[in-house]
Amino acid sequence: MGERKRYSKEFKQEAVRLAKEPDRSVLQVAQGLGISDSALHRWMREFAGQGGAAFPGHGKQVLTPEQAEIKRLQRELDIARQERDVLKKAGGLLRPGTMTAFEFIEGHRDEFRLDVMCRMLGVTKSGYFTWRGRPISTRKTKDAELKDEIERIHIRSKGRYGVPRVHAELRAAGTACSRRRVARLMREAGLRGKVRKRYKATTQADPAHPPAEDLVRRNFEVTAPNTVWVSDMSYLPTKEGWLYLAVVLDLHSRLVVGWSMGERLTTDLPLSALKMALDRRRPPPGLIHHSDRGSQYTSSAYRGALEAQGALASMGKKGDCFDNAVVESFFSTLKRELLLDHVFHTRQEGRSQVFEYVEMFYNRQRRHSFLGYRSPVEFERIREPVAA
CATH class of the missing domain: 1.10.10 (Arc Repressor Mutant, subunit A)
Structure with missing residues (x-):
């Protein structure tokens, strides 16, 4: 391969925002996104010097992000709080001639988790139960x-x-x-x-632009990358209004190869996601691009971008979400795992959390049942042909 990877303005902006969070290091973010730390440092310098004018392209100016409350981590935060409180309380009680660690645990079982107390006091659960006279x-x-x-x-x-x-x-x-x-x-x-939510359509057909033929016909098992891509758009609620998300997935690995977010469902939104996918993957001519019959995908601008790449447009039947089931499943998974117990306060918070979910979790960590419980990146790596 050997070709230098290209990243969109939107990708760079969200990577910089993530690297500037106080509880993360540049190296940690770079590794999570599969990029070099030197590239991320360069993006941060460019953004610090030019602000919204950095990374010329189709993206929008970055808003100053507020530290979002992460409610879904209540369990982890509760454990951290208990660890702190155990050490604080035990420090005043565990003194020579007063109380042993096991006695402290016995007296605080209703207040703290057993595993937390044992870990912080340097004892084992089995040791505690043995001391208590209850062999397990x-x-x-x-x-x-x-x-x-x-x-x-x-x-x-x-x-x-x-x-x-x-x-x-x-x-x-x-x-x-x-x-x-x-x-x-x-x-x-x-x-x-987290459980699924019901499907709801977001796109409408444009009678002025005829749809393409369905070249996929629900055959979602593809043996090689950059052969068939699927694309769609969805919406995410925020307290500022809707945040719309367009994605492009490679059917071979279910990898999200392109994405874009915005405040309106215009043709520019999926077109930006397509441009990101083309820049990152540089597919050969003959790629099949499958979508629904929404006006954004039947537009002359979108069809022209596909033709310029030598890609073939494919579209499912009107109103039939099963013809594009893979990308619908992706949106269902994202909303279930990201939004089930949380509403974004701002669109910028939504952008940031979707970016982290897609690029760091879904593509590189999340185990996909269709891929034998491997992540998309891992699946592509083990399927990549060995050079002779």
Whole structure:
């Protein structure tokens, strides 16, 4: 390959915003996005010097972001609070001749989590139960350890993962256990993934522009990258109004190869997502681009961009979401995992969290059931042909 990757103005702006958050390092953000830290440092210098005029292109000026309250991390924050409070309270009680660690744990079981107290006081659960005179079985000990690991996985996924993906994470880490056992332990811990919401259409056909033929015909299994792309748009609620999102996915790996966000459902929105995808992937002529019959996709500007690339337009039937089921499934997943228990205060907050979700979580970390519980990036890497 050897070609230098190109990134849109929108991508660079959101990467810079993410790197400027106080709880992140430039290296951490760069690794999460699959870019070099030197490139990210360069973007930050350019933005610091030029502000909204940096990164000439089709993006809009970056707004000054406010630190958003992240409600879905309440569980993780509660654990951090308990860790602090355990150390603070234990420091005044665990003195020679007064109280042992096990006695402190016994007296504060109703106030703090057992695993937090044991971890912060440097003792084990099994040691505590032995001291308490309640021997536990090897199976229960292993269940307790496995439940701790399940909770950590659930927290890392921001509460998005259900049983299948938690089980896949455990297997990837070398932990042998059945899916039924994971389900039981998650049920006991009160953990569950986020559920789907019903589909709602967002695009309308334009009778002045005839639709293209359906070249995909619901054949969503593609054996090579940059062969068939699917595209669509959806909406995300914020307290400032709707934030619209357009995406382009590669059917081979389900990777989001292009995206764009804006305040209006104009042709520029999906066109920007398409341009990002073309810049990043540079597909050969003959690529099939599949979408619905929305006026944005049948417009002369959009069709002209496809023709200039040598790509073939394909469109599903009117009002049939199943003809574009893969990208509809993506939107359903994004809304379930990002919006189920949260409403964005501003459009900028929405932009930032969608950027992080797509580029750092969905593309590079989230385990996809269709891909054998691999992430899209990992799936493409293991499927990439070895050069002779």
